Amino acid sequence: MRRRTETEREHLERIALNPLSQTGRGYYFLVAFLAAVVLWGAYAFFTQLRFGLVTTGMRDQVFWGLYIVNFVFFIGISHAGTLISAILRVTQAGWRTPVTRMAEMITVTAISIGALMPIIDLGRPDRVWNMVVFGRFQSPLLWDILSIASYLTGSIIYLYLPLIPDLALMRDRLGQDASLIKRKILTWLSIGWRNTPEQHHRLEKAIGIMALTIIPVAISVHTVVSYIFSMVMRPGWNSSVFGVYFVIGAIFSGIASIIIVMAIFRKLYHLEQYITERHFRNLGWLLLTSLLLYLYLAVSEYLTIGYKLEIEDKHLLELLMVGPDAFLFWFFVFGGLVIPALLIIIRRGPVIPRLVIAAVLINIAMWVKRFLVVIPTLKVPLMPFEFGAYTPTWVEWSITAAAFAAFILIFAILAKFIPLLSIWEVAEGGEKKAPSKLLETIERVGLTQEEVEAMVASEALRRRQGGR
Amino acid sequence: MPEKGKARRIDRREFIKRSAGALGLAAITASPLVAVVNRVKAANGLNGAISQQANAKGKQARAWTMIIDLKKCDGCVIINAPAQCTQACINGHFAPVGQEWIQVYTVELPGGGTTFLPTPCYQCENAPCVNVCPVAATYHNEDGVVLIDHKRCIGCRMCMAACPYHRRFFNWSTPELPPEAALATYSPHYPVPAVKGTVIKCMFCAHLLHDGKLPLCVIGCPMKALYMGDLNEDVATNGREVVQLSKFLDENDAYRYKENLGTQPRVYYLPGHGQEFGRSAQDPRKMIPPVWNYGGLGFDYEVQPFTWKKVPK
Structure with missing residues (x-):
């Protein structure tokens, strides 16, 4: 008797679920290394708590530094999930399905890390509760707290909802030797999912509602982050375009992050069959679109202040374009906009490395850009005194490194508990090629691939003849 | 009676649901109260005293x-x-x-x-x-x-x-x-x-x-x-x-x-x-910096990057 070959569904499940049960040695090394970096950052934070913010490079003139830069950066890449999954879901772009889960995971992870940053930046993190007890709605910081909290809650729900069928699948696939705790947790998390049509209908509805809800929340988040800056009278910040500028910048760096994460897990988890070059190409075009939008906003931002040249704006532009921050500024312009655009437009060489290089460049440049938004503005003197200076100390660099390590760490741990592909959605996408009842029958009967192909061919022949 | 048993089971469920809801509601309604109480306390402090x-x-x-x-x-x-x-x-x-x-x-x-x-x-x-x-x-x-x-x-x-x-x-x-x-x-x-x-x-x-x-x-x-x-x-x-x-x-x-x-x-x-x-606008004399007779460097003594080996005073 011939052993029947693996069906498409089984292959998908194997590819998506295997990494959850099999863990290599490299994984433990990675986790240990990342945990060490995070612990080092915790030590740096402890030092900062002990001696105060004097341990940082911030002083009265440049009183915000790397923490705020990281805050804006992480909140920025958290827009990955929303854009890819919510916008593409609402617009019913079918190719999105293998990408959505990773994008949503980026969102949840990035926003958790990003939200910690301003708390680390506080002079009195022990009093953060005052924001709740004495909160004033007139303050842009409170808008931040509200919208980031809603965004975090919303994106956790939005990650969880499409996860339910997959959790149920994991529950059903547990072996005899699975621990009781694991079984209980999975049973609890999959809240009685039995894959009935009604459950399906309800789930689709809930996901649809969340997709629509989360888009305005996401836009509000980055708008409000920009309001921290644009609500005060400082050169470069005093701008009405800032909200849009930040939102587009967030989407821009978000797409770049998805491309990087996709490429890494495609390689590590052997997802070549599901995440194809087409996904990269499509994301590449989205990336180019947001790049061009960002370029447009950047040009209008600098042109409008550069044409009028108010004295403080003039100081700022001098700092940026010819002064001490010029290297970073021109790196942003060329490394973050020009070269990536060329890499996307000139289609020579393999797609994936090309786009990954562009995405890495963009993410570095966007971090630099956030640095350039925060620090040079604060260097500009508001009174008749000298320019300010800022050099981050080891404490700030350590906490920054820890933030990035924590981002990867949380992602790596999540990737061990959650299938990186939305199995049911990918399977559904595949089923659309053939009537689903037929596929179910095939699975139940256990036909070989050749038999199925023969059947499909004869069915097609019969239909064609029947049509005539 | 099975009916009663069923009803009781639903009751317990309802009970847990409702008590969780009530606790949540109580917490939400109480939080502004805390704020109000604190405000009143603050008002009775220095500002209040002065007015x-x-x-x-x-x-x-x-x-x-x-x-x-x-x-x-x-x-x-x-x-x-x-x-x-x-x-x-x-x-x-x-x-x-x-x-x-x-x-x-x-x-x-x-x-x-x-x-x-x-x-x-x-x-x-x-x-x-x-x-x-x-x-x-x-x-x-x-x-x-x-x-x-x-x-x-x-x-x-x-x-x-x-x-x-x-x-x-x-x-x-x-x-x-x-x-x-x-x-x-x-x-x-x-x-x-x-x-x-x-x-x-x-x-x-x-x-x-x-x-x-x-x-x-x-x-x-x-x-x-x-x-x-x-x-x-x-x-x-x-x-x-x-x-x-x-x-x-x-x-x-x-x-x-x-x-x-x-x-x-x-x-x-x-x-x-x-x-x-009698000071002329063209007077070249520069201002003299103020004096801190107790040191006055404050916390700003560590202007250079701060290393963990140096424990501040």
Whole structure:
């Protein structure tokens, strides 16, 4: 008797679920290394708590530094999930399905890390509760707290909802030797999912509602982050375009992050069959679109202040374009906009490395850009005194490194508990090629691939003849 | 009975659901209550005490205003001393190096000469710092002085970003203070000793004003260039002469710094360059930096990148 070959569904499940049960040695090394970096950052934070913010490079003139830069950066890449999954879901772009889960995971992870940053930046993190007890709605910081909290809650729900069928699948696939705790947790998390049509209908509805809800929340988040800056009278910040500028910048760096994460897990988890070059190409075009939008906003931002040249704006532009921050500024312009655009437009060489290089460049440049938004503005003197200076100390660099390590760490741990592909959605996408009842029958009967192909061919022949 | 059993099971479920809901609701409704209680507590504290005393004495609220006559301000170069307003303020408030609450800047004039510009906190009526504070730690008191409650401030530095005059400073660590500072009891009117991780600034010496005394800088100015006044009573004094505030401002071409920003500062400048004491605008003499006889380096002793081997004093 011939052993029947693996069906498409089984292959998908194997590819998506295997990494959850099999863990290599490299994984433990990675986790240990990342945990060490995070612990080092915790030590740096402890030092900062002990001696105060004097341990940082911030002083009265440049009183915000790397923490705020990281805050804006992480909140920025958290827009990955929303854009890819919510916008593409609402617009019913079918190719999105293998990408959505990773994008949503980026969102949840990035926003958790990003939200910690301003708390680390506080002079009195022990009093953060005052924001709740004495909160004033007139303050842009409170808008931040509200919208980031809603965004975090919303994106956790939005990650969880499409996860339910997959959790149920994991529950059903547990072996005899699975621990009781694991079984209980999975049973609890999959809240009685039995894959009935009604459950399906309800789930689709809930996901649809969340997709629509989360888009305005996401836009509000980055708008409000920009309001921290644009609500005060400082050169470069005093701008009405800032909200849009930040939102587009967030989407821009978000797409770049998805491309990087996709490429890494495609390689590590052997997802070549599901995440194809087409996904990269499509994301590449989205990336180019947001790049061009960002370029447009950047040009209008600098042109409008550069044409009028108010004295403080003039100081700022001098700092940026010819002064001490010029290297970073021109790196942003060329490394973050020009070269990536060329890499996307000139289609020579393999797609994936090309786009990954562009995405890495963009993410570095966007971090630099956030640095350039925060620090040079604060260097500009508001009174008749000298320019300010800022050099981050080891404490700030350590906490920054820890933030990035924590981002990867949380992602790596999540990737061990959650299938990186939305199995049911990918399977559904595949089923659309053939009537689903037929596929179910095939699975139940256990036909070989050749038999199925023969059947499909004869069915097609019969239909064609029947049509005539 | 099976029906009863079923009903009981649903009841228990309902019970858990409802009690969880009730707890949640209670928590949500109680949280503003906590805020209200805290506000009442705060109101019964210092601010309340002052307004109650003011009411008891039948006083009306003040609108404290400072007038700085630049015609009389020579930056103390003529007497060859550090700016005495800054010095008096440092001696009274122990503000560390680089955080002088009333700093005197040298401003270049169009013809190449210089004038001196003493800059206290402007106590803006439409204060950007008060607008952006997320926890209402900075506020106007009943006399229009912008105060900071250092027991509430979370140190987010949003107010420093908002202040267009750079008149707010941050306690980056526990400041270095002379022994006599230990005698002071903290209040928002007299924030000594300063609290680590909070924002600090000039308070117009609200503790002295309250007792009917002039601020330290006004008393300290040897040229009597600084006037303290009350917009409501339309009167101002530099400790030697008493003037009618509105007339004095009009007749001396008073202006407010960065008036176009709409912050409505309560500090007026009378233009000049120290000519009343014979200082020429072209006078090349530079200002002498103030003296901190107790060290005064504060927390700012570690300007270089801070390594973990160096344990601060």
